[in-house]
Amino acid sequence: MTKAEALWRSIAAMGDAGAGGYASLAKAKLSGGTGRPELTAPASSGSPVTLGACTIIKDPTVTKGERIAVRVPLIATPGTVIDPAQMDIHVFLFEKVNGERVEQARAAAPTLNWVSAPVNWKDANEELVDVVYDLPPPKPEEVRDLGRRTFHGFVVKLFYQNKLAGEQAQPRDLLDFSSQPSAPAGLDNALFPK
Template sequence: MAQAPSILNADRGRASATALGVLCLLASVQVVLVTKVVWDASRRPEITAKPGSSPGVNPSETPLTPVRPTISFSPPAVGQIVPALPPVAAPAPAAPSFSPPAIGSFAPPTGTPPAVRPATQPTTPPAPAVAPASQAPAPVAATAKLPTPTPAPAAKMPSADPAANMSLEEMIDLAKQVRGLGDMQGALEVLRRADLQYPASPEVMSETAQCYETMGLGDKAAALWRQLESMDPARAAGFRDLAKRRLSTPAAAATSPASTAFSALTGGEGGKMLSLGACLTARDPASTNGEKVVLRIPILRQGNGNVDPSQVDIDVYFFDRVNGEKIAQTIADEPVSAWAAAPVDWSGIGEEPLDVTYFLPALTPGEIAAHGRRSYHGYVVRLYYQHKLQDVAAEPRDLLDFGSRTPQTVPGGVNPLLPPLTN
C-alpha cells in the first residue's frame, strides 16, 4: 500500500491542532459560566433580604430581554366606600417562580417564591362592603348617589272633542244649544256621550226625550218619560214630575212629524207658547236662623214664535208640613224671585230659569203654639202667558189636588212675584 503524500499529512496535523484549541476555549467558557452561576446562587439569600428588591434578581443588573408588564386592579380597603382605582401597569412580576433564570444558566431558580395572585382571578373587583356608620369614612363627592329626578307630568293635549272633558251640566247645556239650532242628531250625539259618562242620569233622559218629541218620535220619548216616572223620587226630583206632566199631555201621544210641524206653526203644543221644565229645589245649609230653600223654575219656549216677557205670569205656592202630620199652606215670608240670566227674551236655546226663594224663620214658642211646628214640604207652580194657563208643576204631585180647581185664566195686571225685567 502506498503512503500518503507528506503535504496531506501536514494539513491534517494543523486541522487537528485548530480543533483542539477551539474545544479548549469552549470548555473554558463553560467553566466560567458555571462558576458565575454558582457564585450568583450563593449570593441570592442576601439579595432577597433587601426590601423593595425582587428575590433572585440583582437590582443592579438590567435584564437583557424585556418582560411584558401585567395589568392589575387595586381594590379598596374593606369597609371603605370608594371607587376602585383604575387599572395600572404593574412592574415586572416579583415572584421568582415566574421569572426566567439568568442568561446561560440551566439550573432552576432557588429560594422560596412569595405568594402571588393566581392568574385565573377575575379582573373585576368585588363589591366593597359597607362599613358601620361609626367607622365609615367621610363620603366622597364623586361617589355620592344622586336622587332620582321626578319626571315632569306630561302636558295634557287638548281634545278635539268638545264634550270629552265636560261636566254633566256643561254637556246638558251644550245639547240644549245644539237642539236650539235645530240639529237634533248633533244634540242626540252629545246626550249619548253624556249617558256613557253619567249613566241613567235623569237630566240626560229628560233632554233626550225632549229631542225625540221635537223629532216626532213620540214612542221613544214616552218610553223615556215612563222610565223617569218610575225612578226613585229622591233621585229623579223634579224630573219625575216633568215626566208625569209630559205623559199626561196629548202631545206625548203624537208620533208623526206632521203633528210636530203643526205645533211649531201654531206656536207650540195646542197653541201654547211656554211650558215648565224640571223644577229643582236646593236647601241652603248656611241658613242657621231658619229654613231656606231655593226653587229653580225653567220656563221653556214652545215652537219658534217670539215670546213677549211682559205677558208672562207665574204663581208659586209653598206648603209646610205641620207637626209632621198634616199639610198646610206656608206661613213663611213672602217669596223672593230673581231671573238667573239676563236679558230675559227666550232667545238662543229658548229657556229662561227663574229662582224663587222660600224662607221660614225660626218660630217663637208663641208661633209654635198658634201654627204648630212647621217645615218645608213642597210647591205648586202655575205658568200663564197672555192670561192663559200654559203649564202646572208640583212636587209632591199630590199637591195638585190641594184646594180648589186650578183656574185657566188669571186677571190682568202686574204679578208681584216676577222680578222686573232687565234688557
C-alpha cells in the same frame, strides 16, 4: 210619583255642587232620557212657553230657619217670541204641620232671581228663574199656636195670556190642595223683565 222618581228629583235638586255629575244624570232620567226637562203644558193650551222640570234648592248656609228656592225653567217653543208682560207665574210652598196635616207655608213674599241672563229666549229656548222663600225659625209661641212646621213641597203654575200654560207639584197631590180658594196669588208679572 214612584220611589225612583222621588230619588231622582232629590238628586237633581242638589245640583252639580251637591251631586256632581249625578245631577245631570238625574235630570236626564226625569226627562225620559232626552236631557231636556219634561214639558207640562196642557196639550190644548197652544202656549209658546211652558214649564220645564222644576226643582227645589235648599240653601245649606242658612242655619236659622230655611231658605228654599224653587228653580223654574221657562221653555219657549222654537221660533216664537215671548212677551214677558203676558206671563204670570204662581209659586206656592207647603209645610207639614206636626207631621200630620199639610198647610200653605207662612213665609214672607218671595224674591225673584234670574239665573240666566239676559232674559230674552234668543240664545236658548230656556230661561231659569229661582223663586226664593225665607222661612224664619218659629218662635215658641208660634210652635204652640201653629204647630211644628217642616217644608213639604211646592206648586208652580204658569199662565201665558191668562191661560194655564203648565203646572207642576212636588209631591203631585199638592195640585189638588193648591186649587182651594184660600191660596193667595203668586208672583206678579211686573217682576218679569220687559
